[in-house]
Amino acid sequence: xxxxxxxxxxxxxxxxxxxxxxxxxxxxxxxxxxxxxxxxxxxxxxxxxxxxxxxxxxxxxxxxxxxxxxxxxxxxxxxxxxxxxxxxxxxxxxxxxxxxxxxxxxxxxxxxxxxxxxxxxxxxxxxxxxxxxxxxxxxxxxxxxxxxxxxxxxxxxxxxxxxxxxxxxxxxxxxxxxxxxxxxxxxxxxxxxxxxxxxxxxxxxxxxxxxxxxxxxxx
Numbered sequence: 001x002x003x004x005x006x007x008x009x010x011x012x013x014x015x016x017x018x019x020x021x022x023x024x025x026x027x028x029x030x031x032x033x034x035x036x037x038x039x040x041x042x043x044x045x046x047x048x049x050x051x052x053x054x055x056x057x058x059x060x061x062x063x064x065x066x067x068x069x070x071x072x073x074x075x076x077x078x079x080x081x082x083x084x085x086x087x088x089x090x091x092x093x094x095x096x097x098x099x100x101x102x103x104x105x106x107x108x109x110x111x112x113x114x115x116x117x118x119x120x121x122x123x124x125x126x127x128x129x130x131x132x133x134x135x136x137x138x139x140x141x142x143x144x145x146x147x148x149x150x151x152x153x154x155x156x157x158x159x160x161x162x163x164x165x166x167x168x169x170x171x172x173x174x175x176x177x178x179x180x181x182x183x184x185x186x187x188x189x190x191x192x193x194x195x196x197x198x199x200x201x202x203x204x205x206x207x208x209x210x211x212x213x214x215x216x217x218x219x
Contacts (some may be wrong), residue, residue, distance in 0.1 A: 001115070008117050008134035010109040013040020016140035017092055024101045031132055032102050033109040035117055039092035041142050041161075048088060048116045049165045050185050052081040057192040074170040074193065081165060105130075111137065148177055161186070170196050179206040184218065192195075 009020045012034035020032040037044050056077045088094060094104045107121040117137060121128045145160035146151070159167070161182055174190050176183045179201045192198040205215035 003135045005029050005103070005132060005134040007031075008109075008119065008132055009033065009138045009140060010111075011040065011139060011140035011142055012038045012097075012104075013142045014042045015142070016040070016138070017097070019138050019140060020097060020102045021100055024097075025182050030102050031105060031108060031118070031134065033132075035106070035108040035122065036109045038094060038097075039089060042087060043085060043092055045162045045165065046182075047086055050161075050182070050189075052084045053077070053165070053189045054185060056080065057189040075168055077193075078165065078167065095149070105132075111139070121123060126165040129177065150177075156193060174198070175200065179203070179208065181207070183208045 004029040007019070007030050009016045009030065009032045012020075012032055014030060016034070016076070017039070020030050024030045031157050032181065034040075040046075042048060043084055047146070088145060090108060092124050094106075097104055105119050107119045110118040113116055114137065115133055115135065117132045117134070135192065145162060147158075148159070164186065167192045170193055171190070173196045174187075174188050176197065176199045184206065187197045187199050205212065207214045
């Protein structure tokens with residue numbers, strides 16, 4: 001069977017970009033499918049914004065919520081975070097990967113069988129689908145926030161790591177559900193920025209996927 005591509009990669013986050021880039025540089029014909037933003041969680045809602053937030057919380061702020069330098073506001077910090085994202089974005093961009101020889105498709109990939117993927121292209125109201133074939137298919141679709149089954153939660157405007165970095169005002173109080181790395185990063189940062197932060201655990205220790213000794217240190 002003759003295929004359109006050596007490899008079809010679904011998802012343009014860290015794993016998908018790395019896979020597509022390496023294979024293309026080795027001479028393979030590669031397609032990359034992404035329905036949202038290039039760079040995925042790491043660039044847009046994870047590693048980059050959270051580390052930038054931690055940096056500002058530790059180095060530029062004091063508990064009153066005002067900066068040690070030039071009276072920088074919370075909105076200025078958020079602007080700086082998005083400036084950092086935008087500065088890195090060209091490295092993960094469609095243009096850069098197309099220059100590498102990767103065929104990038106803006107749309108939603110649907111696996112049809114071990115060698116066929118249907119792509120619903122993002123064309124606004126106009127629906128257009130195409131079908132790609134590949135000798136190999138890599139699924140690198142990442143993750144999304146797990147929203148707990150909590151009575152009343154659906155009636156309020158709650159935050160996740162996908163929406164947190166669009167806040168315009170520092171919250172006076174912040175309740176965080178979960179005691180893993182993302183929760184504790186956000187809790188640490190917002191506490192240093194001046195929010196009254198509470199963390200709710202479903203178990204009896206922080207970082208429950210790590211060694212038990214981690215809990216006492218982090219607590």
